[in-house]
Amino acid sequence: PEKLAEFQKKIDADIKVEPCDWMPEGYRKTLIRQIGQHAHSEIVGQLPEGNWITRAPTLERKMILLAKVQDEAGHGLYLYAAAETLGVSRDELTEMLLDGRMKYSSIFNYPTLNWADIGAVGWLVDGAAIMNQVPLQRTSYGPYSRAMIRICKEESFHQRQGYDIMMKMAQGTEAQKKMAQDALNRLWYPSLMMFGPSDAESVHSTQNMAWKIKMNTNDELRQKFVDQTVPQAEYLGLTIPDENLTWNEEKGGYDYSDPDWTEFFNVLKGNGPCNTDRMEARNKAWDDGKWVRDGLLAHAEKKRAAKTAAE
Amino acid sequence: PEKLAEFQKKIDADIKVEPCDWMPEGYRKTLIRQIGQHAHSEIVGQLPEGNWITRAPTLERKMILLAKVQDEAGHGLYLYAAAETLGVSRDELTEMLLDGRMKYSSIFNYPTLNWADIGAVGWLVDGAAIMNQVPLQRTSYGPYSRAMIRICKEESFHQRQGYDIMMKMAQGTEAQKKMAQDALNRLWYPSLMMFGPSDAESVHSTQNMAWKIKMNTNDELRQKFVDQTVPQAEYLGLTIPDENLTWNEEKGGYDYSDPDWTEFFNVLKGNGPCNTDRMEARNKAWDDGKWVRDGLLAHAEKKRAAKTAAE
């Protein structure tokens, strides 16, 4: 209790918590869940974009997409490393993803159906992710905060690239414009869902905000995202699929329709369009890769043994 | 020896040998090898054509190709059934194919690389097969002879369909003409190889001809094939890839270049372009299908047992 008060004081004073510092069990657990889930999202997030790597329309676009997906795997690495400082290994976290104990961002349970989806994922999904992540650069846990700083830099680059694809499509042929609008239609509400349920229904929020694990409420961030995105869509000449979208002078932001939260909870439960595919793909990669991991490990041990023997 | 003479007399008198009749062991063995190899060729022959089923250019072409490949599987069935009358089961023959003890026609170790190959396979490969098979309708072993009669009817239908594809291609766009010529260039010599090495080098020939298992020499049939095919190619406006091809007034047939027999023996040894792929595909089908065969068998036995118990 004394320790707890001291801990809170440190956080209030914006002093970072470091791996060796004392921390409450709840803080550690929440962080592991949050960082792990974020890491898993980077890994699973490779799949919907990877779905178009073999069909990228130009060499340049293929390279940009490869670089992006590579960055995402890299983010996964930073984040798993950050989680490991809390005493949980990457393999443990992976097992928890694969057997369903841990989640990843539900957005990746939606399919990428045309090339403009790759643009829309960058523009909207990375856009929403950045909105969530920018404040986390100031989060109280040091390793997490530092990982977020690196990640945010790359993510905003990805978002610009996504917007650039959308621009090309929106200014392209009739079919390309149709692809762009189709992508926006399908991904708009899932993007709004990325901020989580309305504050009223969100559990743990108060404690996490006090601990500076969560920095803003879901609705705050969602509003900010809508306000940022609507003019971008207008600039592209695309229509946000929301009849109720209107500028509210009084609040200085847009009024917008809530996403279908029934769908959100359905997807969380495993009933999204791609949950099964995503988990099958990750499980297959893990199972098929066992002999590789075992082989490399065995070789490393042989080498170590040989070195020891020689000394 | 007495039996042997009687057997030969029967054959000379064009009386069919039937499964229950006495026959020399060599006759039985040769027939099993020949019928088995022919059956395997029908099965493996599904693969190069199957390679284009998912890419057939129209619904009509897709149906024709499906029907053809289905026929080939059917031919496989007749032939395995004919072989079974000689005391070897289909599964035994299959195992011998899969472990390399038995062969299939080397032509199926060549790839199908463009749509015109599907035409050329019908025109040239089925054409050569028919040339080999028509005389076999009069072969001495009854079940084999009857199978060949059914098969020949369908094969000549296939050949006409193949020629029809070639016609469409040869009369089509520049790209289509190029495909047709490319297919002919690649498949001409392999088709000539289908008649086997030159008579001079062919073993067993004399005995097999006396037994009416083999009805004509390889070179006779090859010459007949060339003489039939050259005018067809001319009609299509395609060029046979043989600079030495000339009409020989004296023999009343074409002079033509021999195929590269080094390549022939290389392909036989397993070094054809597709030997590995073909055997991998068949082995995979067999291995992956084990649980299906076992399951259906177990169910049939349960049903039989239930029926017996009820009686």
Added chain:
Amino acid sequence: MANVDKEMLVQFLLRMGDNSLILGHRVSEWCGHAPVLEEDIALANTALDLIGQTQLWLGYAAEVMGDKTADDLAFLRDVWDFRNILLVELPNGDFGQTLMRQFLFDAYQSILLPRLAKSSDLQVAEIAEKASKEAAYHVERSADTVVGLGDGTEESHARMQTALDKLWPYVGEMFATDAVDAAMATAGIAPDPATLRAEYDALIGKVFAEATLKIPEGDFAHLGGRTGKTHTEHLGHLLTQMQWLQRAYPGASW
């Protein structure tokens, strides 16, 4: 043609034709790779029938649209214009999954097509008349195989149950009703699919009982294919193959 909104009729015909086209394509992928020779023949035969039905349904759709052919519709539309149910575009999986999907679809067709054979639209009735004979044969065959493998070995049973569990969430879409279905029902062209569910449940219930397979609980259904709202990621990959030649060599005659 019956007295009905043309666009609605086209949607209905695309749903029929795209189902058989995409499933026919999937089944044709097995060619030369089946577990036993008889199955190679049977699968090729099923694919053949389905592509034949496609020609008729899409041919009629093209006729109503006025400026198309069945081949245009099959080979020149992109994902968003396809109206097949999601079930038929799923990858083949193992042989058990392929046959389970086939049975779930055949059972539906074997109930739907005889009704369509009495359609107020004579062309629909004629197509359905022919197709319903094939469907009756298909469902007998696929039901037999589902029973044989469900009630076979422990492994075959487990694989069939896995297949059923995996495919079950795609069954509901066959009975999801929308404005197109309402228009067809009103015009007497086609029954409202929702009205077929009881008969369907009875049919599959009987077969799964015999197959010792358990129908999963829950009635969650993936939707979007037959309305065109969405598809799975698999359809786009299927089209890259199926449409390759027509896309690469536009305007050629084959």
Added chain:
Amino acid sequence: MANVDKEMLVQFLLRMGDNSLILGHRVSEWCGHAPVLEEDIALANTALDLIGQTQLWLGYAAEVMGDKTADDLAFLRDVWDFRNILLVELPNGDFGQTLMRQFLFDAYQSILLPRLAKSSDLQVAEIAEKASKEAAYHVERSADTVVGLGDGTEESHARMQTALDKLWPYVGEMFATDAVDAAMATAGIAPDPATLRAEYDALIGKVFAEATLKIPEGDFAHLGGRTGKTHTEHLGHLLTQMQWLQRAYPGASW
């Protein structure tokens, strides 16, 4: 451009560019499916480098041809116009086969590219200069993995030996010489590939010894890819995916 037959130079450049294009594509198929996160990153990185090299080689080829772009060459040629060796178009197989193929190719590139960096053709030299740095890194990495898996567990050893046995007949094509190679050698643009074999054998011999893997006997080689005489059936399927968008939506700008 050096003083050489243009058509010959184009063929040489296509061979270089198509190798990196097709292998880059194959490697990119792994994206999100690798056995361990570090490998996902490494494979994406390799694919990225290879596609980058493709842009340069095919860009130069297009420049010499005069009326094309690198994208035209990548996305609008059919199988018969590709000039890559057969090795790179083979399916990925398991991770071991992918890495074995990578090593066999990297080893070749790591020897060829430094020579090309001294090419009499300055543009070739410039491209090779950049690419050879990447190749040096790639071969170090793939050799390490081949050693690690070859000399790992019994299973990993067996899988790597199977991969080597399977791919070995595709190695010889890299050293098969024809008129194009002769012309390049005469013009000082590129070494005759046959002259690289000894160095190659030494390099792979060393690595395979460390990996406890046995180089198969026999020197039979599948030929035809780099001359364009033939390809495997696999290339056509690869192109249906790779070229889909450009084929389906001709003339669009992406």
